[in-house]
Amino acid sequence: MPLLTDDLRARVGEIRAYTAAEPLSRASIRYYAAAVGDANPLYTDRDRARAVGWADVIAPPTLLCDSNQYLGGTERDADGFAGHSWGIEPPNCRMVRGGNDYVFHRPAYPDDVVTVTWRLADISERTSGAGQEMLIVTSEATFTDQHGTLLLVNTETIIHIALGEVDA
Amino acid sequence: MTAIEAGTELPPLQRAVTLTDMVAYAGATWDWHRLHYDPGYLAERGLSAPVVDGQMLAALLAEQAQDALGPSAFLRRLQFRFRNLVFAGETVRCTARVTACEGLADGTALVTLAASVGVVGADARVAVAPAHLEVHVR
Numbered sequence: 001m002p003l004l005t006d007d008l009r010a011r012v013g014e015i016r017a018y019t020a021a022e023p024l025s026r027a028s029i030r031y032y033a034a035a036v037g038d039a040n041p042l043y044t045d046r047d048r049a050r051a052v053g054w055a056d057v058i059a060p061p062t063l064l065c066d067s068n069q070y071l072g073g074t075e076r077d078a079d080g081f082a083g084h085s086w087g088i089e090p091p092n093c094r095m096v097r098g099g100n101d102y103v104f105h106r107p108a109y110p111d112d113v114v115t116v117t118w119r120l121a122d123i124s125e126r127t128s129g130a131g132q133e134m135l136i137v138t139s140e141a142t143f144t145d146q147h148g149t150l151l152l153v154n155t156e157t158i159i160h161i162a163l164g165e166v167d168a
Numbered sequence: 169m170t171a172i173e174a175g176t177e178l179p180p181l182q183r184a185v186t187l188t189d190m191v192a193y194a195g196a197t198w199d200w201h202r203l204h205y206d207p208g209y210l211a212e213r214g215l216s217a218p219v220v221d222g223q224m225l226a227a228l229l230a231e232q233a234q235d236a237l238g239p240s241a242f243l244r245r246l247q248f249r250f251r252n253l254v255f256a257g258e259t260v261r262c263t264a265r266v267t268a269c270e271g272l273a274d275g276t277a278l279v280t281l282a283a284s285v286g287v288v289g290a291d292a293r294v295a296v297a298p299a300h301l302e303v304h305v306r
Binding site (some may be wrong): 028031032034035037038039041042048051052053060061062063065066067068069071073076079080081082085096097098099100101102103104107136 | 183189192193195196197198199200201202203206209221222223224226227228230231234235238239242243244245246247248249250305
């Protein structure tokens with residue numbers, strides 16, 4: 001049975017947008033930098049950030065790409081995950097991350113109230129070199145601030161790999 | 169800072185990723201996926217140890233480039249593919265090499281880098297490759 005059904009194919013182009021309940025905040029920026037182990041003062045010292053032309057401390061570039069703060073954490077799935085999901089779960093498959101392409105336009109500041117617009121950009125099917133069927137889901141997340149200024153675009157690839165033996 | 173030209177290797181960034189680091193990262197990103205800490209959940213899936221959030225490795229690539237190219241550098245693009253999972257307690261090493269340095273009309277430069285992340289130690293393997301970075305050096 002093909003992984004790529006007509007129902008799934010019809011979903012390409014779907015859009016979901018979320019707006020954070022509050023500004024990103026200095027605390028979130030400091031917490032993320034501390035968790036990564038990145039001591040760069042650009043993330044914690046306003047004077048050092050201003051010295052290189054930024055308006056305030058900036059967020060480490062990958063913070064917005066990976067944080068689910070904009071969703072608020074009130075809804076978790078059975079895996080404990082509280083981020084955006086299309087709910088695409090082909091039967092008898094395991095999910096792996098393929099990769100990401102982050103394009104940054106301007107660093108995020110503590111006062112930014114972020115809106116994230118997810119678009120289901122593409123769903124395709126492929127057979128791996130080992131003969132496993134794979135469903136490849138590509139999503140594009142566009143991040144803007146409360147004035148509509150573009151912060152970044154994250155294009156993300158998720159791969160669902162069929163489990164078990166492949167029929168001859 | 170050494171001169172930036174094609175072929176320049178950035179100082180490598182090596183870091184041990186402990187379960188404590190992973191819990192801190194899960195909290196900082198509002199990501200409570202059980203893959204990153206729950207032994208029961210992992211055992212059901214045949215995994216022997218908590219799985220490091222792959223995007224944390226991207227954070228390390230960004231850190232390495234920012235540290236090497238200075239505070240006024242602005243990361244414009246970070247593109248990467250995952251190759252193998254990394255597990256709690258393992259040590260990763262980021263390597264990056266300048267592939268081009270293009271001077272712009274305003275005196276700034278666009279630096280492109282080819283990078284990767286590997287797991288070092290007994291079970292050495294590639295975690296992230298290839299990775300491509302574009303940095304505006306102002």
